[in-house]
Each structure stands twice: as C-alpha cells, then as structure tokens.
Amino acid sequence: MGLFLQVFTVLVITVSLQGWLPLGCLEEERIALLHLKDSLNYPNGTSLPSWIKADAHCCDWESIVCNSSTGRVTRLYLDSVRNQELGDWYLNASLFLPFQQLNTLSLWNNSIAGWVENKGLLS
Template sequence: MSIPNFLLLLVATAASSSFTGAHAGVACAPEEREALLAFKQGITGDPGDLLATWKSDEPDCCRWGGVQCSNLTGHVLELHLGDGALTGEISHSLLSLQHLEHLDLSLNNLQGPTGEIPEFLGSFKNLRYLDLFGMPFSGAVPPQLGNLSKLYHLDLSS
C-alpha cells in the first residue's frame, strides 16, 4: 500500500470512528451526564423503554440509548429520542449539552413548561438538526429559534 493510500485510509478510519453510536472513546462529561439524568426526571412516561439504559449507576452516558458522543472529547453531540412515545416535560437541563448538534424529539408527547415550544431551544449554539415533528405544542414559534445560526434541518410540523 502506498503512503498516500495509507494516509487516506487512516484519515477515513479516524473520521468514521469519531462519531459512531458504539462509543469507544472518552467517557461523557459529568455535567452532561447529570443534565441527561435531569431530563429523564422530567419524563413521566416511557412506554417503549427508550430511556431504560439511562441509569445513575452507569457512569458513561455515551453508552446510553439514543445518545451519541464524540469519541475524541466525550461531549454529547446527538440525542435521538424520536418516536419513543415519551410523555413529560422538556427540561432546561438540556442546555448543559453545549456541544449538541442534533436533537430529535419527534413523535413524543413532550411539552415546554407553558405548553409552547420552549424558548431555551434557541440557545443551542451548535445545533444543526432540530426535529419536533408531531409534538403537542401550542402557540407561536418562539423567535429565539432564529438564533440557531447553524441549523439546516427544522421540523415543527404536527
């Protein structure tokens, strides 16, 4: 194998392993783990056991279902919680996930504190994907969502 081909293979391998669902890198940051546990406390119903692996005795939240982290930093980058029939409230604790790029809460029965889309969702500086399809929100879309300058996918449809 020539050196350029070897380097290409090395770069491709490193890139693909940085964001895999099967986490094998650095453990998640303690404050991000606590934020996810606080989010789980706001969930009053989880009929599909989507959050069953989210346990306080599991120190690495990167191994929890629906959570994807960077293998390099351990920061939570993605939450895939769509189509889980979750009920409850979307907790402000998610704001501790400062590196979050992908948030899928679609097809759940989650609400903000007032029944509207939570304004704090506009505070995720790195968010690229936000899916709230099928959520039971009422009221206007908060203007704070306009602060999501990196967003390329937004679904607020019912």
C-alpha cells in the same frame, strides 16, 4: 535493540495518554441526561432503561452519540420515547443547556404540548 526501544517508547506514551482521554460523557451532561429521562418518564414511565445513575459511561447509553475526543454529547435521538399513555409533555428546555456540543436533537412523536418556564437543573 533500537526497534525494541522505539516500540517500548510508543507503548509507554500510549498508556500514559489513556489517562487523559475521556472514558465517558462528562458528569454535568450525564446528570442532565438523567434529569431529561425523569422529565420524559414523568409521572411513572419506564423509557430509556439503559440510562441508569450507576453507569458513568453515558456515551454508551441508547439514543446518544458523543464526540470521541471530547466525550461531549453531540446527538440525542429521542424519537417516540415518551409513553403516549403518560399524556402531554411540557418540556423544560433548560435541561439541554449543559450540552455544549449538541448539534442534533430529535424529539419527534413525544406528545410535546409546550414549554415550561425555565426551572433550571435541580440536583
């Protein structure tokens, strides 16, 4: 009986803690990723098709790595995602401000021609 009680207690604690663990990336980072996708695809590109507004679990999206305990984006691998036919890309660096734990950002081969003035994140 003692073993059953111990196993039952561990099971209850595990189930209870699941409500506290992150299920996906944070909403502010998910919104920032969608803005970044729009910027990469301007004016009419189709890159990053797995990044969809209806999917709250952006840690599962392509090219993204999240911290498993905080749910924050830690790495973005966006090499060659901008269609070259769209021309030069003028990056709004403020799009990256919500990513507090971002430690790897790769933007190689995206025709970055410069930076735009800080426009902030639009809703």
